[in-house]
Amino acid sequence: xxxxxxxxxxxxxxxxxxxxxxIMSDKKICKYILEIILSFKIKxxxxxxxxxxxxxxxxxxxxxxRFDILVKDYEHNLYDVExxxxxxxxLG
Numbered sequence: 001x002x003x004x005x006x007x008x009x010x011x012x013x014x015x016x017x018x019x020x021x022x023i024m025s026d027k028k029i030c031k032y033i034l035e036i037i038l039s040f041k042i043k044x045x046x047x048x049x050x051x052x053x054x055x056x057x058x059x060x061x062x063x064x065x066r067f068d069i070l071v072k073d074y075e076h077n078l079y080d081v082e083x084x085x086x087x088x089x090x091l092g
Contacts, residue, residue, distance in 0.1 A: 024069060034071060034081060046070040 010021045024030040031042050047069060069081040 030069065034069075038071075038079070038081075040073055043069050043074045044072045046072070 023033070025047070027045055030045055034045075037041055071079045071081055073079070
């Protein structure tokens, strides 16, 4: 009798774009995780359009920004939170 080969399902890690997007789309989970990572209390979380490009026409040579999550603390500071999985040495 032939043995049926096992199908190995692909592993999608936490920082995989689709997985992170699903996890972070729940505000309670997102806030909980970000407060642990960032070490400050978050007042509000804003979700711009997914992977929205922000271009600065005055500085065309600069790399465009893609907002993932915008966070405001209790001192009204805004933070652009993005997940980077590799260091390509091209970020400021």
